[in-house]
């Protein structure tokens with residue numbers, strides 16, 4: 719999987735940059751329903767590791783490099799599974815979440831429908847699925863934003879910089895993020911992330927067309943409503 723995995727080789731930097739992000743973890747903890755939880759696109763275990771303190775957690779991701787990091791982080795009680803979120807048969811779970819835009823990586827309708835079918839099967843007891851997505855305003859702005867410094871820090875003890883170049887494709891509803899990682903002042907890796915940007919209406923239609931009803935739409939992890947200026951599009955569905 720590594721050759722097509724945009725996170726291959728950059729898991730340490732991802733972890734160093736995002737490990738401290740707590741807002742979404744607190745939101746999932748306070749609104750979670752308890753019982754076994756499946757985290758789709760679990761990555762380095764940032765969310766799953768913390769939620770495992772209060773409930774049984776399984777983390778699924780296709781990236782071997784991200785999962786290696788997650789397993790090393792622990793706790794050992796989290797079960798990590800290397801799989802594609804469009805093709806898994808796990809469960810049953812009380813709840814499924816896809817944090818930090820993991821669902822937005824799915825490239826087309828067929829992949830999204832396949833993932834939702836797997837989620838329905840995994841949620842055989844009727845629990846919720848929460849998708850954390852980019853807001854539509856992500857597509858507003860220059861079509862091309864030249865490379866600029868996005869993060870600087872220390873990853874695995876080495877000085878690391880992430881430079882990001884952005885390409886907006888509003889007709890395709892897609893954003894292409896080209897991240898170049900410099901370690902010890904040497905270009906170390908390039909990672910290209912292609913993310914679909916959903917509208918609220920589109921997510922609701924998608925869920926309804928795939929056997930879910932929508933019971934909550936939020937604009938942030940503190941429970942605020944979706945409005946102009948919201949920073950996330952959080953949609954929770956339940957199997958019909």
Ligand SMILES: C[S@@+](CC[C@H](N)C(=O)[O-])C[C@H]1O[C@@H](n2cnc3c(N)ncnc32)[C@H](O)[C@@H]1O
Pocket residue numbers: 725736758759760761762763764765778779780781784801802803804816817818819820823824
């Ligand atoms: C932005 S990261 C989010 C990681 C983690 N959820 C977090 O919040 O820190 C997106 C993750 O989704 C995973 N991913 C993307 N497409 C996937 C797919 N089709 N199946 C499984 N994992 C996928 C990537 O490997 C990556 O670890």
